[in-house]
Amino acid sequence: xxxVASERAASREPKYYLVKRHLLxxxxxxxxxxxxxxxxxxxxxxxxxxxxxxxALSELVGEGRLVRRHGxxxxxxxxxxxxxxxxxxxxxQASASGYSTSTRLLExxxxxxxxxxxxxxxxxxxxxxxxxxxxxxVDDTPMAVETSHLSxxxxxxxxxxxxxxxxxxGVLAENYGVQPVEAEETIETAxxxxxxxxxxxxxxxxxxxxxxxxxxDVDGQPIxxxxxxxxxxxxxxxxxxxxxxxx
Amino acid sequence: xxxVASERAASREPKYYLVKRHLLxxxxxxxxxxxxxxxxxxxxxxxxxxxxxxxALSELVGEGRLVRRHGxxxxxxxxxxxxxxxxxxxxxQASASGYSTSTRLLExxxxxxxxxxxxxxxxxxxxxxxxxxxxxxVDDTPMAVETSHLSxxxxxxxxxxxxxxxxxxGVLAENYGVQPVEAEETIETAxxxxxxxxxxxxxxxxxxxxxxxxxxDVDGQPIxxxxxxxxxxxxxxxxxxxxxxxx
DNA sequence: CAGTGGTCTAGACCACAAT
DNA sequence: TTGTGGTCTAGACCACTGC
Numbered sequence: 200x201x202x203v204a205s206e207r208a209a210s211r212e213p214k215y216y217l218v219k220r221h222l223l224x225x226x227x228x229x230x231x232x233x234x235x236x237x238x239x240x241x242x243x244x245x246x247x248x249x250x251x252x253x254x255a256l257s258e259l260v261g262e263g264r265l266v267r268r269h270g271x272x273x274x275x276x277x278x279x280x281x282x283x284x285x286x287x288x289x290x291x292q293a294s295a296s297g298y299s300t301s302t303r304l305l306e307x308x309x310x311x312x313x314x315x316x317x318x319x320x321x322x323x324x325x326x327x328x329x330x331x332x333x334x335x336x337v338d339d340t341p342m343a344v345e346t347s348h349l350s351x352x353x354x355x356x357x358x359x360x361x362x363x364x365x366x367x368x369g370v371l372a373e374n375y376g377v378q379p380v381e382a383e384e385t386i387e388t389a390x391x392x393x394x395x396x397x398x399x400x401x402x403x404x405x406x407x408x409x410x411x412x413x414x415x416d417v418d419g420q421p422i423x424x425x426x427x428x429x430x431x432x433x434x435x436x437x438x439x440x441x442x443x444x445x446x
Numbered sequence: 447x448x449x450v451a452s453e454r455a456a457s458r459e460p461k462y463y464l465v466k467r468h469l470l471x472x473x474x475x476x477x478x479x480x481x482x483x484x485x486x487x488x489x490x491x492x493x494x495x496x497x498x499x500x501x502a503l504s505e506l507v508g509e510g511r512l513v514r515r516h517g518x519x520x521x522x523x524x525x526x527x528x529x530x531x532x533x534x535x536x537x538x539q540a541s542a543s544g545y546s547t548s549t550r551l552l553e554x555x556x557x558x559x560x561x562x563x564x565x566x567x568x569x570x571x572x573x574x575x576x577x578x579x580x581x582x583x584v585d586d587t588p589m590a591v592e593t594s595h596l597s598x599x600x601x602x603x604x605x606x607x608x609x610x611x612x613x614x615x616g617v618l619a620e621n622y623g624v625q626p627v628e629a630e631e632t633i634e635t636a637x638x639x640x641x642x643x644x645x646x647x648x649x650x651x652x653x654x655x656x657x658x659x660x661x662x663d664v665d666g667q668p669i670x671x672x673x674x675x676x677x678x679x680x681x682x683x684x685x686x687x688x689x690x691x692x693x
Numbered sequence: 694c695a696g697t698g699g700t701c702t703a704g705a706c707c708a709c710a711a712t
Numbered sequence: 713t714t715g716t717g718g719t720c721t722a723g724a725c726c727a728c729t730g731c
Contacts, residue, residue: 213650214720216640248720267698267699271728381688383686393460393463403463406653431634436633438531439629462700485717495703495704515709517717518716519717649718
């Protein structure tokens with residue numbers, strides 16, 4: 200392939216981006232699951248190095264356009280899934296959307312609140328809290344890793360109940376008569392740590408949508424602080440906002 | 447530096463991630479603006495290659511922990527800015543938050559609706575629409591690139607008005623008596639194209655928080671479709687959700 | 694076993710900043 | 713001019729898949 204030097208100098212476009220656009224053209228009309236050329240083939244075809252090809256591929260993987268399978272090949276990805284961002288529990292969200300979902304409880308232990316958790320739960324530093332880590336799956340594919348923090352004094356015996364019923368919001372409502380009525384959500388980008396990457400089935404460093412949820416009961420008391428690491432390559436979130444809720 | 451091979455094999459942690467953790471430790475207690483060692487120095491100190499060092503640095507830059515200045519050095523970054531995600535206009539958001547903000551109008555032209563825009567604005571394909579591209583700045587630093595699409599038939603003479611008043615929502619209210627009362631927001635991760643990177647002052651491929659806003663008037667008629675590319679390394683979004691708005 | 698993606702290396706050359 | 717980050721190369725070696 201011919202890469203005109205002046206073209207790059209004029210546009211300031213890095214070479215890997217030219218490769219990326221080439222790949223976007225290539226896959227635009229291909230159905231999900233289609234095999235794309237191997238990295239070594241692309242290297243020769245496009246007259247570039249494997250590093251440059253891989254940078255373009257990695258960006259497309261992070262954007263959810265391609266999927267890499269180690270030892271097998273690189274494939275056109277399924278389109279992103281749209282997921283509602285709302286107050287209902289994961290289980291309720293699921294059934295409403297028509298997806299089959301499940302949850303794996305990874306950890307449920309007692310620990311002591313650090314400064315950040317203490318402030319958010321209205322406790323003093325060192326107070327006893329629960330740490331709950333769960334893996335959320337949609338159609339048996341990992342969607343998110345979720346960590347929850349709650350006051351242990353406020354919800355005695357929570358962990359065995361949670362192991363029985365699996366829905367945290369269900370346990371809070373039925374066993375403690377507590378319901379979240381308001382929440383502050385924070386949203387930011389992040390990158391997957393080796394542990395998150397392993398759990399989510401993506402590469403270390405993959406783009407993550409990091410959501411924080413700080414929820415409160417009807418009296419304005421904090422109930423829980425949750426952080427969820429969602430696969431950025433697979434999910435788009437939707438929220439409906441109304442003008443009269445301006446602040 | 448000594449990197450124990452078995453340590454890596456056991457944990458499956460890539461070497462660059464060890465470098466990343468080393469850097470996180472290093473900068474944990476340093477104030478913003480502090481210079482960190484050069485890439486070549488880190489290469490020698492950590493007994494690795496520059497590629498590996500750069501991968502760790504790039505991830506930290508994408509997470510907003512470090513800032514690179516070409517030809518100068520790499521520095522500890524300012525903390526992220528928290529930005530409210532709500533229905534009010536950019537200008538109103540700004541004054542409420544105590545930040546100094548401004549907007550640069552990059553483009554304001556008439557064009558024809560493609561399939562996606564036509565569907566969202568309730569028009570037929572090829573109908574005349576406005577394309578408005580703006581750069582949003584906070585304290586004179588680029589925050590987001592924003593593109594808006596509106597029906598040209600519904601808002602005749604919009605562009606000259608917009609050039610005079612600069613606030614789109616202000617023009618819509620004062621000149622056309624139209625006010626958005628509800629909106630559907632979509633949120634996903636993306637990566638900066640060379641153009642977006644140039645406008646935002648980040649590297650091509652940097653993490654972006656891509657927000658879509660589809661807003662409607664009191665009669666449920668679509669008003670505009672907006673997409674905003676926010677710097678993922680600089681902003682965290684906050685939204686308040688109430689339980690009674692569940693759907 | 695051959696072929697694929699995953700990680701890492703050593704080094705070249707460039708663009709830009711500071712002096 | 714010197715030193716910084718930015719891009720790209722050619723190749724080694726590993727881990728995994730699938731024949």
